[in-house]
Amino acid sequence: MAILRIKNIGSLFLDIKTSFLHSLTITLRRDRFLLMAVICVLPVVIPIFVALFSRAMFRESGLEIFIRLSEQVYVHTLTPLLALFIGLIGIREEVDSLTIVYLLTRPVSKFAWIIGRFLAYMLISTFLLGVGLFSTFFACVVLGSIYVDFIGISMLLQYLGVGIMGLMGYGAISLMLGCATNYPIIIGVILFFGWEKIANVIPGIADFWTIQKYLDSMFPALASQRYNRAVMTVIGSFQKELFFVSPQRAFITLIVLTIIFLVLAIWFVLWREFTKDRVVGTR
Amino acid sequence: MPVYSFTYRPFEGKYLRHFRWWIVFLEEVRLWNRSRIFQILFLLGMLQPLARFLQILSYNSAMQDPNHPLAPLIRSVTWLKVNEELYYNLIRLQAPIVLLLLLYVGAGTVCTDRKNRLWDIYFSKPIHWYDYLVGKLLSVIFCGLSLTFVPAVILMFTDYVTKKSSTWTGLFSYLPVMGDSLMFSLVLVVPSALAIVAASSIFPTENITVISVITILIANTTLAGLLSNFMRDGNYMQISFPVAIYFMGQKIFNVDRNIFFRTADVSGFNMFLYIFFVSMLCLLICIFQVRKAERG
Amino acid sequence: MDIQIETRELSKWFGEVVALNNVSVQIPSGVIGLLGPNGAGKSTFIKLALGLYRPSRGEIRILGEKPRNNFHTLQKVGYCPEMDHFVEEVSGYEFLYWLARYSGYKPKVAKKQVERAVERVSMTERMYDPIATYSKGMRQRIKIAQALLHDPEILFLDEPMNGLDPTAREELFELVISLGNEGKTVIFSSHVLHEVERVTDTVILIYNGRVLAFGKIREIRDLIKNHPRTIVIETLEPKKVYQILSVDENITTVNFDTQSLTVHTLDPMQTFKYINEVFLDEKVPIYSFRCADEDLQSVFQYLISTHIPRGL
Numbered sequence: 001m002a003i004l005r006i007k008n009i010g011s012l013f014l015d016i017k018t019s020f021l022h023s024l025t026i027t028l029r030r031d032r033f034l035l036m037a038v039i040c041v042l043p044v045v046i047p048i049f050v051a052l053f054s055r056a057m058f059r060e061s062g063l064e065i066f067i068r069l070s071e072q073v074y075v076h077t078l079t080p081l082l083a084l085f086i087g088l089i090g091i092r093e094e095v096d097s098l099t100i101v102y103l104l105t106r107p108v109s110k111f112a113w114i115i116g117r118f119l120a121y122m123l124i125s126t127f128l129l130g131v132g133l134f135s136t137f138f139a140c141v142v143l144g145s146i147y148v149d150f151i152g153i154s155m156l157l158q159y160l161g162v163g164i165m166g167l168m169g170y171g172a173i174s175l176m177l178g179c180a181t182n183y184p185i186i187i188g189v190i191l192f193f194g195w196e197k198i199a200n201v202i203p204g205i206a207d208f209w210t211i212q213k214y215l216d217s218m219f220p221a222l223a224s225q226r227y228n229r230a231v232m233t234v235i236g237s238f239q240k241e242l243f244f245v246s247p248q249r250a251f252i253t254l255i256v257l258t259i260i261f262l263v264l265a266i267w268f269v270l271w272r273e274f275t276k277d278r279v280v281g282t283r
Numbered sequence: 284m285p286v287y288s289f290t291y292r293p294f295e296g297k298y299l300r301h302f303r304w305w306i307v308f309l310e311e312v313r314l315w316n317r318s319r320i321f322q323i324l325f326l327l328g329m330l331q332p333l334a335r336f337l338q339i340l341s342y343n344s345a346m347q348d349p350n351h352p353l354a355p356l357i358r359s360v361t362w363l364k365v366n367e368e369l370y371y372n373l374i375r376l377q378a379p380i381v382l383l384l385l386l387y388v389g390a391g392t393v394c395t396d397r398k399n400r401l402w403d404i405y406f407s408k409p410i411h412w413y414d415y416l417v418g419k420l421l422s423v424i425f426c427g428l429s430l431t432f433v434p435a436v437i438l439m440f441t442d443y444v445t446k447k448s449s450t451w452t453g454l455f456s457y458l459p460v461m462g463d464s465l466m467f468s469l470v471l472v473v474p475s476a477l478a479i480v481a482a483s484s485i486f487p488t489e490n491i492t493v494i495s496v497i498t499i500l501i502a503n504t505t506l507a508g509l510l511s512n513f514m515r516d517g518n519y520m521q522i523s524f525p526v527a528i529y530f531m532g533q534k535i536f537n538v539d540r541n542i543f544f545r546t547a548d549v550s551g552f553n554m555f556l557y558i559f560f561v562s563m564l565c566l567l568i569c570i571f572q573v574r575k576a577e578r579g
Numbered sequence: 580m581d582i583q584i585e586t587r588e589l590s591k592w593f594g595e596v597v598a599l600n601n602v603s604v605q606i607p608s609g610v611i612g613l614l615g616p617n618g619a620g621k622s623t624f625i626k627l628a629l630g631l632y633r634p635s636r637g638e639i640r641i642l643g644e645k646p647r648n649n650f651h652t653l654q655k656v657g658y659c660p661e662m663d664h665f666v667e668e669v670s671g672y673e674f675l676y677w678l679a680r681y682s683g684y685k686p687k688v689a690k691k692q693v694e695r696a697v698e699r700v701s702m703t704e705r706m707y708d709p710i711a712t713y714s715k716g717m718r719q720r721i722k723i724a725q726a727l728l729h730d731p732e733i734l735f736l737d738e739p740m741n742g743l744d745p746t747a748r749e750e751l752f753e754l755v756i757s758l759g760n761e762g763k764t765v766i767f768s769s770h771v772l773h774e775v776e777r778v779t780d781t782v783i784l785i786y787n788g789r790v791l792a793f794g795k796i797r798e799i800r801d802l803i804k805n806h807p808r809t810i811v812i813e814t815l816e817p818k819k820v821y822q823i824l825s826v827d828e829n830i831t832t833v834n835f836d837t838q839s840l841t842v843h844t845l846d847p848m849q850t851f852k853y854i855n856e857v858f859l860d861e862k863v864p865i866y867s868f869r870c871a872d873e874d875l876q877s878v879f880q881y882l883i884s885t886h887i888p889r890g891l
Contacts, residue, residue, distance in 0.1 A: 032495065042502060069509070089490060093491070185494050
């Protein structure tokens with residue numbers, strides 16, 4: 001089987017390193033990296049804005065704001081966006097620009113190519129997520145009830161850890177979509193911002209087929225218990241019954257899902273023909 | 284060496300002096316209307332108008348036939364009523380599919396030409412940057428209106444025809460709602476088209492264009508939602524561009540049935556200025572990029 | 580004879596379009612011309628040989644191994660694609676550097692390999708400029724340089740002369756010939772017979788996805804010599820010309836037009852001589868006469884009519 005046909009461990013690592021460094025140098029100079037960097041630190045303005053302009057008598061504390069920003073913005077919104085923006089595009093821009101033909105005719109293992117790309121995406125995205133989370137944390141400290149102490153920092157690191165797990169899961173799916181389909185962005189958006197959101201509110205166990213379910217399970221215990229998901233419709237409202245998964249099981253599940261989707265991505269690269277010439281002027 | 288006055292047969296037809304953008308428009312429409320994905324998305328977009336069509340038929344027949352078995356039910360359900368709000372809801376609920384379709388159609392308008400080096404070909408013809416840009420923009424706007432304003436007009440005509448008491452002068456009573464529908468459709472479609480074409484002129488590929496537009500929309504809406512939540516003030520929702528468009532729609536149709544925000548407290552003029560400013564910014568980006576391309 | 584590329588009943592189709600049909604060839608080392616008009620299947624053949632495409636039927640082996648997803652084979656082949664796509668904002672040097680790294684070289688060696696390849700295509704002066712600023716010819720040279728980076732045993736050049744000026748063409752001809760002299764196999768694809776003739780005397784003729792002929796150009800020319808050639812004579816008196824020419828035994832058929840006539844002859848040189856001699860004496864006004872089927876298309880037409888039964 002081609003996927004197992006590896007040269008030797010030394011050259012495999014060299015290939016992974018090359019793919020990783022190449023992806024890193026290309027992505028860091030792209031406009032999209034700057035756009036994502038701005039978006040990742042944008043939530044910092046919220047605690048600052050609340051501190052300066054909120055006239056509410058019982059305004060939210062720094063702790064509450066940090067938890068909500070970490071969960072709703074960083075983990076639920078920015079991790080899938082980073083996966084699509086950095087991970088998927090990292091693969092896709094080579095396919096779209098047809099420069100992939102130069103890579104496919106090099107003696108580089110496809111396994112190493114995908115893994116190198118994935119590692120570069122993980123490093124860049126973790127950096128952006130980390131910078132965003134740290135700055136938000138320190139901005140929230142200004143509002144009180146959260147401090148730069150052992151408890152505060154460990155909570156911050158826990159959210160960063162959950163974010164990294166999200167980047168892994170969403171990233172592997174994005175890479176697979178980028179290798180498998182011609183419209184990966186549309187499918188990715190429908191999957192991450194359509195299916196994931198719907199499955200986590202409709203009754204039943206559909207949410208087990210989402211990444212968000214496992215990420216929610218790894219949030220600090222008190223934070224996850226605040227959830228009270230409900231859907232309000234014109235006919236009535238119904239509440240989502242939550243089936244909890246332990247953090248350990250969620251962690252293992254995400255690792256397994258990441259491996260499965262990465263293997264699928266590699267298989268698609270091996271199986272597909274990326275070089276079909278397109279007629280100029282067609283979409 | 285002999286020099287000939289005519290070395291080839293001169294063009295005997297008439298050159299287009301005006302409306303050169305029409306060629307760009309036609310070319311663009313020709314490109315996307317053959318695509319299977321476009322056809323599927325368009326058909327999906329026609330599902331709601333089809334449902335509304337059935338709604339109008341059943342409501343009008345029930346209202347005019349007291350012996351209709353479903354008449355009491357249809358009369359008692361308020362959201363089945365055929366009034367101005369039907370057209371507001373039609374256009375409002377079309378927004379997600381319109382955005383998806385506009386992204387599909389508009390994301391490649393400029394970046395694909397750049398990628399395939401078609402700019403050299405376009406601008407070697409008697410086409411100016413404004414013909415090119417107007418053609419591209421109008422094709423995207425046309426696509427958006429075909430799922431919003433056009434079905435609304437067809438539904439108005441259906442309503443007029445299925446009402447037994449209709450006289451031909453009754454047609455004029457639809458003019459205000461037709462105007463409102465056009466305004467709301469334009470408020471929804473034009474800024475979206477401008478934003479997508481602007482992104483397409485900046486970013487290198489369709490995929491990057493689509494994800495950039497979606498990222499900006501999501502970031503913008505999330506920020507607005509969180510701000511309004513933390514500040515306990517629904518007005519902050521206006522920062523969200525999609526919400527601002529919905530608010531404008533409510534103002535145009537004079538509807539105030541929002542669960543979470545009170546549109547009555549919001550200044551329509553401010554919202555219009557916000558949408559106008561963003562649209563102009565996008566238009567400037569488009570002009571700057573396309574003029575740069577024309578100059579080479 | 581060492582076989583470098585071997586195909587057995589190799590076919591490739593895209594939907595209902597047959598790009599390559601039942602090709603069985605054994606290609607030895609040396610410079611080989613892959614000759615055929617646009618859309619004949621040359622690029623498809625090369626992409627199958629590189630493993631970029633999966634065969635729809637049959638098989639292809641490069642140096643005895645199947646090429647698809649096989650980096651042992653890819654280590655020994657280089658490819659200059661026909662299409663013109665690059666990461667535009669990087670420099671030629673950077674583009675080549677990363678490709679050298681993908682070929683398995685460590686940074687210092689990769690740098691040396693890039694410098695060597697760039698020198699071979701005379702691009703040393705401009706190698707640090709962004710690719711977006713390169714002319715068509717320069718882009719073509721960079722494509723050739725990337726194919727030479729890892730010193731491959733087999734080189735596939737897909738229409739490499741596209742966009743090159745006469746000087747660059749001469750340089751590339753020299754390069755291909757020198758690569759052949761170094762013992763490498765070069766598959767040189769083109770639709771221009773003269774280009775192929777400059778670098779090799781061995782060609783594979785492809786037309787409509789089929790291999791029509793494989794051998795020395797001389798043999799193919801001899802083959803063509805045996806079939807009637809077409810000469811078009813432009814004159815105001817075609818009937819009179821016909822009367823004069825009818826005595827030539829080499830002429831098989833003659834077709835009239837208002838101001839010209841088309842003659843099919845078995846020995847064109849003899850017929851040309853005859854036209855010159857007779858018409859100078861007869862004083863019939865002739866504006867021009869030319870051989871109408873000396874181009875590649877006529878070669879293909881002839882081979883199709885003799886090798887492929889009608890209806891196929």
